[in-house]
Amino acid sequence: MWRFGFALWATWQMxxxxxxxxxxxxxxxxxxxxxxxxxxxxxxxxxxxxxLKRTLANLYRRELAERR
Structure with a gap:
């Protein structure tokens, strides 16, 4: 659910x-x-x-790595 929410938030920012x-x-x-x-x-x-796209993608990758 977190991934979906982040994807929606990132899309909204873009x-x-x-x-x-x-x-x-x-x-x-x-x-x-x-x-x-x-x-x-x-x-x-x-x-x-x-x-902005690169920043959001890097934030997603960093958060995904920290969640594991």
């Missing part, structure tokens, strides 16, 4: 931060269109989401 990132990108696109700031923001949001 969805929540993806929505925030999409909102930031939407505002930047409305403000200046497809320019350098938008491209940098796309890379920033992508790196942030990738880092």
């Amino acid at each position: 969805v929540r931060w993806a929505i925030v990132g999409a909102a930031v990108l939407f505002v930047l696109y409305l403000w200046g269109g497809f320019n350098g700031a938008f491209i940098l923001a796309v890379f920033g949001v992508g790196l942030g989401l990738f880092g």
